[in-house]
Amino acid sequence: MSKFLNIFLPAASGTALALGLAFGLAGRDYNKSTIESLEIQLDQANARTSAAQNTSDAQNEVVQALQDRLTTVEANLAAAASQIGSVAEPAPLKADTYQIGRLALSEEIAAWDVDVLPDGRGLPVGSGDVFTGEEVFADQCAACHGDFAEGVDNWPVLAGGFDTLADEDPIKTVGSYWPHLSTVWDYINRSMPFGAAGTLTADETYAIVAYILYSNDMVDDDFVLSQENFADFEMHNKDGFVLDDRAETEYAAWRTEPCMKNCKEEVEVTMRSVFLVETPPEGGSNSVMNSATIDGLPSFSATGPAFIPAATVAPKAPAATKAIVEEVSAEDQEAQLINDGKKVFKKCRACHEVGEGAKNGSGPHLNGIVGRTMGSVDGFKYSKVFAAALDDGLVWDDEALASFLEKPKSYMKGTKMAFSGLKKASDQQAVIEYLRTIGE
């Protein structure tokens, strides 16, 4: 932007110089011819000035136009840059290193680097047989996976399911699905038992793996697994995996301009949600079977729904709500009341402090107010009506507090308290209950 200004500035200063000369000369006492000559010169200067002014105006317009243009270009550039989304420079990578971090010790690497590769690299020396495995499994694994690795509840099934992978609900077990034995050993060793990971010995892990193979009828009961025969063992589904082929099977076909109009003749709802999901205030969710069917739902065509179903009357609130309210215990009600009172007290706390270290403000502190003698807080300058109440020994009992809170100025005529009162009896009670919880 400044580049354009620099180009046009000399023209503008030239104009100023011409004007200065013209006015300067006109003021001197010369003879007539000189005056005439000067007048002519002045006229010429004025003409030039005017011309220069016109030129300058025109040039200024150009400057302005170019500036506007530049502003637009810059804005477009900024917008484009923000759309690219990667104007931020990447973190620099030094030619050499930062020398951050320290060398890992071999003991440290040994402690953490325990993963096992499909070819058996990473396995420690050890062995385990099926019978030992059965014992360890019963002890450490069966609670979730079942005595026969059949799985309890939703916990994983480890055995069986052979030849089900092409079925509607394939059963993916260690036997039917896992392609590498190394994965079984590695996972049990690092992540199992659930809740006590890393506590199995190498021999125990070998034994458990041997037992899982036995549960899958993949070995006989005299089988012993060790680091020596491990790599030879082939899993049932070792050839059951291919690499991600979406690029060929899907992307190639699905990277096309999509249809926008009349893409289908008719659309029907073929299935409604199996579960309605309730979302209770306390969190979680409840799944409830949806009894609605697809009957009565319109099909759609390019002109819209085939018919408009009648609106159903909104169901009434379930009667159960009332019963639930009645079941709330007395303790819960009390806690609720105190909690409500704490909220209502927000109206009071601009003037009244409570709790540890509460001081007098515009009003006296209210620690221990319930049961306190009126006008009795040291250091607070009460109005006359409270000074009189103190003399009479009046006490802030529940009734007095409620009456005062309802209409302060009528209960204690002459009180300095500007508060207009709590209209609702429930608010008065809540505040009193809250204040009762605050001791001296």
Next chain:
Amino acid sequence: MDEMSKTSRRAFLRGSAAVAAGTAAGTVSAQTPDPAITELQDWASYLGAGVDETPYGLPISFESDVIRRNVEWLTASPISSINFTPIHALEGTITPQGCAFERHHSGAIELHKDDYRLMINGLVDRPLVFTYEDLERLPRENHVYFCECAANTGMEWAGAQLNGVQFTHGMIHNMEYTGVPLRTLLKEAGADISLDKWVYVEGADASSNGRSIPMEKALDDVLVAFKANGEALRMEHGYPVRLVVPGWEGNLWVKWLRRIEITDRAVESREETSKYTDVYEDGVARKWTWVMDAKSVITSPSPQMPITHGAGPMVISGLAWSGHGQITRVDVSKDGGITWETARLGKQGDTKALTRFYLDTEWDGAPMLLQARAMDDTGYVQPTKEQLREQRGENAVYHNNCIQTWYVDVEGKAENVEVS
């Protein structure tokens, strides 16, 4: 549409306009003064909460239903389970950490920064150990990325299942991460970065979730992240350090990252063989299906966000994302995919991050079959469920990025449905 149904539709529209008492027909006139305006309200008179009342702020109580929720029967135990982001109630694109979905294999652990160690070993010149403090001394970057569990929408392979976008599409969050590029750490250790090598990453929790990442991706955009949305990661998202693997399935985003090992082949851990593989109809499984393909969903209206205002102007709002790059376009259909309109992108999203889209439209009060269809900068068009099933069958669990349909009835209620 035949003559009779046309007539009935017009009759309905007349009727609904009358019932809606002006909501559909322009500005409403109030009959009586609104006490919310004419009466002095408590909040306009009494004092509110002081500063420091909540040193770390939480959402106001009125929003207490906007929370993560789980579906108990999906898993054996909440310790090894998942819950769902309340995407129906969120707007814009950034997911607040406090309601971003959680997925643990052995529960969320409390690991103090002072106890944090990150090891790099394997095919490296210098096996190294980094402390948390070390990581903050290395050049770092900020990027917004989505993290989607590969199982998001997985239930829907078998048809319309759970009625709520939180439950069908809520295994996703989108945060701004701060972290050190993985390539910086690899270089620091003098790793063998030839492209046939793998980077195996492992967590510090009891599950010690481990995944193998091909070197090309590791050198590209993977981050070793220690902040999200400007603050420390939450415990449930891997505090103090997690891996961020942009555009790839969430299981690779190892939490409580403790070890990076350079290997000459994939480890083929439990999570990359027995899980996170897709069995197609013929019983053959696809492995290493890392990228999350382009996907979108309408978040409002949706089953948890019915239309409550009756016919008239409305905003259809939703999210779109692609693990391949940027979302370039989202189309919305109100008739189950017969007719499409191009939606407005709220703001051009970052690459591999959520993009918000809007269709500013008019509801005539008639039923709708709402769908959204995303396109990314590779030209990929989000497929229908039918297209996906033709390719993969119904036995897959992961990577369901199909077009989702909501049936909106005349009352504005929305339901998860499947259409022909």
